[in-house]
Amino acid sequence: MNKSAFFAAGRAAFLSVLAVFLVSACGGGSGSSSDPVTTPPEPEPETGIVGLLFTDAPTDDYSAIKLNVIRAVLIGGDDSQQEVFEGSEPIDLLDLENFSEPIVFGEVQAGTYTKLRLYIDNLELVPHDDGPSVFPRLPANGKIDMLQAEGFEVLPGRTLVIEIDMDANKSIKITNAGNSGNVNFRPVVKVNIIDGGLPHKLARLEGSVSGEPDDAAGSFTLCDIDSPDYCVDVDTSSSTGIFDDQGLDTGFSTLDDGNMVVVIGRYETEPDIIFNAIVLEIGGNAEQVKGNVVSNPADSQFLLLADDDSDLLVELQAGTKYFDADGEISADAIVIGVDVEVEGVKPPKADPADPDLMRAALIFLEAEEDEQVSGTIIEPLVEADRSFDLMTTVGITCVRVDDDADIVLVDEANSEVTMGTFADLAVDQSVEVFGVTAVDTCFDANEVIVEVVPAP
Secondary structure, three states: OOOOOOOOHHHHHHHHHHHHHHHHHHOOOOOOOOOOOOOOOOOOOOEEEEEEEEEOOOOOOEEEEEEEEEEEEEEEOOOOEEEEEEEEEEEEHHHHOOEEEEEEEEEEEOEEEEEEEEEEEEEEEEEOOOOOOEOOEOHHHHEEEEEEEEEEEEOOOOEEEEEEEEOHHHHEEEOOOOOOOOEEEOOOEEEEEEOOOOOOOEEEEEEEEEEEEEOOOOEEEEEOOOOOOOEEEEEOOOOOEEEOOOOOEOOHHHOOOOOEEEEEEEEEOOOOOEEEEEEEEEOOOOEEEEEEEOOOOEOOEEEEEEOOOOEEEEEEEEEEEEEEOOEEOOHHHOOOOOEEEEEEEOOOOOOOOOOOEEEEEEEEEOOOOOEEEEEEEEEEEEOOOOEEEEEEOOEEEEEEEEEEEEEEEEEOOOOEEEEEOHHHOOOOOEEEEEEEEOOOOOEEEEEEEEEOOOOO
16 A cells, blocks of 8 residues: 555644634733724735655566655855755555545745755665565655756745656666666756646545544545554535445545545645545555556446456446546547556455456546667757757667647756756757657657766
C-alpha cells in the first residue's frame, strides 16, 4: 500500500482563525452597546503555501523504482532559501504512472523563487526477474536543482502547487553494456508550476477517516496512517463513485469514523486546501492491476490479461469512472487491445475454482508509448516552424517540435534541470527526442531532452 502524506496546513490555518475568533469573542465585555466598535484591519499575510506532488512516467524495465525524498528547498534569485520539507518520504515511482502522490503542503515566505532544490536518497531499482536490486549512483549526492529562469511567485495567503515528474524511463542511464554496466541516475526531472489550475494527473490518497463524517455535506477528514497529524478535508459530490470493501456501489452514509479508505481526485487550493473526490473506496483493501483488454465489455464485464500473465475478470459498477491522460472518458473507450490500469477490489472467492475477479472503481486507459530518437542537432535549425535536422547513427532525421512540447535542459555534471524553450536549442547539441514518426517520415516531438555541456 502506498504511503501518502496528507497536510495539516489547512487545519492549522483554521485553528489560527478560530483562536482569533475566540479572543475577539471574550474581549471588550465592559463596553456598552452604544460604544463605537473599532475593528483593526487584519494584517496582510506574509506567507503562502507550497504543495509538492510527485508523479512519474511508465517503464517496462523494472518492477519497482524506490527512493526517499528527504528535503525540498525553494531558492530565490538572491539565493535566499525557504525550506518546504525535511524528513523521509518513501516513494515507488512506478505506482505513480497515472496518479500523483503528495509529499507536503508547506508554509513559506511569499516571494519570487527561481529554483526548487530536491534531495533524494536510497534509490533502488527492482528487476522483474527477482534478481538482485540495483542501486544507481545519484548525482551530486542526491541533490537535484530544478531551475525556472523566469521565476515563479508564491503569493501571500495563496497556495501554489508544484508537480514534479521524475521520469524514471529517461533518468536511468546504463553507461556500459553487459552485466558489468554502470547504472547512473541522471536528473531528468520536469517541473509543472500550477497556480490556479490543476495538476495533469489525478492524486491518489490512502488513510483513515478522522471524526464522524458530515453526511449532509458529504465531507470528512482524512488522515495519514503513519503520520496522523497530517490530514486533509475531503469533499464528495453526487457524481463521486463510492464503493464498499467488496468493491460494490454504496452510499456516503456507510462511511464511519476510523474507516480505512482510498480517495482519488483533485486538489482545490483556494480559498482552502480541499480534496475533491472522484472515487472513494471504503475498506482499505483497494489495489491496482495493469494489463491488456482481451474481450470487449459485455454484461458489465471484460477479460484482462494482467502484466503478470494471469487472467482477470473485471466487473464494472454503475459508479465506475473512466479516465485517460487527458481527463474523463466514456466506457466506450475500453475495447480489445488497449492497455489499462484497473483500480478496485478483488473480493474473496466463494469457490476456489471461480475465476479471479476484480470489481473496478476506476479504469485508466494507458497512452501509447512514445518513440525515441537520439542524435546531434544539425542545420537547418528553423525557429519559425520549430524544426531541425537530427544526425543519428542511421542517418539524418527531420524533427518538428510541438508547440506545447517540453524542452528539458539537463546539466548532468551539476545536477541541474531547466525547463527551456525552442530558442535554447542549438546546432551541435546532443539531444533525445520523444514522440511519433509522421506519415511524411519527419519526427513529431512532444519532448526534447538536451544534454547541457557545462561551461569550463
